Amino acid sequence: MIEMFLNVDDLAHVRFAISPLQETSFSLWALHYPGEFPLHLRWLRLIRDDLPALDTELLLSLVSRRRWLPDFITPRPLARMPDLAEELATVRRTDPATVAADLAAAYRDEELPPALQGTPAEVRDRIADILESYWHLALAPHWPRMRGVLEADILHRAQLLAEGGAAALFGSLHSNVQWDSGILRLHRMAAPHRVESGRGLTLCPTLFGRRATAPIGDVPRVAYPARGVATLWETVTAPAPDALGSLIGPRKAAVLAALDTPTTTATLARRLSITPSAVSQHLATLRTTGLVTRARVGRVVLYGRSDLGERLLGG
Template sequence: MITIELGLDDLAATSFAFSALMETGMSLRMWTHASAYAEHIPLFNRMRPAFERLDTELITSLVGSWRWIPDFLTPRPTTPWPDFQRELAALRATAPETVWTELERTFLPIEGAVPRRLAGAREDPERLLAEIADTLEAYWETCLLPEWWPRAKSLLEADIVYRARVLAERGAATLFQELSNRLSWDGRRLVIRWEGEPMPAAPTYDVDAAGQGLLLIPTCFSHGALSVITPVGPPWIAYQARGVATLAERVEPPPPGPALERLLGPPRARLLLMLEEPVSTTELARLLRVTPGAVSQHLKVLSDAGLTSRARHGRSVLYVRSPLGDSLAGLSHSGAPRGQALNGEVLDER
């Protein structure tokens, strides 16, 4: 059980961010415990040829049998817009004396020993840290960056916009309740409990935020709230982002109904139906297999008509239907389920 004491100033300073490096580190679980993250399997199967050209022994050694990974692979994000290379530079600058300590904390409670492939860190932590950083960089560039990260980034951005709205409109108690059933909040203490999971040597500690605020981090590789193995620095909690199950799907909304199509035209009608959740222009273009410029033109028309709203996360702008847009979307009565498989239709570039 982890207990975080939060004062009013900490609640006021609650913020959201996500991390490219954290997602990279957490994604290593896919290569050792894929069945726990079945929604990712189709995409990761496509990565496998590139993955197998890497130092797979090193990568898989970083994940314990209980899916734990060393804390230095998941540093607390420092900005709301992740930059993998900047985060990797911070990883390379990890104090050598902490590498072996964190490896022991990760593996000794359950495995009883640090894996052979990582044991060299006892005598030469700097060398192992450089090997890990080099391998993660290659893994990022050849496996995650080309296809997986653009989808994941859009999903994580949309989650933050949604959660920030919940916090603003319904308060911290509702936010924490929706994040994970592991979390409980009594107005002063936020508790992560492991009940219901046979987790040996689960982290147990108390931490006082002491005016440092709380950082909430959506991730694609968690089934409940989690934090660091031992309390280090300002508190953060990672939680499963909404919509992770859609990452491997190629989906679009059902075709618009005749009334909505006649009113807006087929391209804009289909686009409006895609804006039930916040989404970026880049992600819309990927889903519809057109250029971002084509999407932007249609979004401008919808925005000028008051049918969409915009929300910013870092450098990204996400679009979502306005209340008027929701009303118009109700004109679509095709009967097809939302999110049906792509059928070859594309958004008109004109």
């Protein structure tokens, strides 16, 4: 179990971040154990023919038998949405002693794989290079839709925090997270650890997490499973009720029905197989009539159903 003792200042400095490098690293779990990630099987099929171009031995060796990753390959994001190049620069600056310690911690009671043997500085640089190549091959082509789901999750959590405070926010992250009297506990963690207050808290949604996790010895940070992962690789959306289609038109009804979670214009266009400009026109009409709300999260604009839209669709 990991315990984080959070004071009032920590709660005032809760921030959200999206880390491309975290998603790149965490996706290795799905690559290594595809049967445990059925929601990502379509993505795995999309990339499998390109994987032989990479050093997959080195890539897969980053996941130990205990499913641990070395902490230095997921540095705390310093910006709300850093570029992968910025994060990899942080990895390449990691002290060799930290690299050696993190590899030893990940492979505790295991022999270090041959692909990870060598001087810590050399291994660090090879790891950074392979993660960069893997990102461009496997994640970058799909990053807009991935980022859209992560942005929608952040919007949802921020609303929970505004409406219900820390208890509502932390209670929503995962069943292994417990909030009690200023202590945030993460259960089902391999190593017990205690983090003192005074440094804020960073929350990072992930598409590849099966429970909430936290790196050890870092500024307080929690990676938690994002909402809406089941919609990530969808290409079709359930049709809207016929009566609603007759009332507002089938295209607008389909757009309204597709907004189960806050979604970008590009994602809606992809799901409904219509052009982004057409989606924008439908959204503008739905928003003018009060059926859809709009919110900007960083550089992304997300649309969702209003209470009136929910009632209309449900009716």
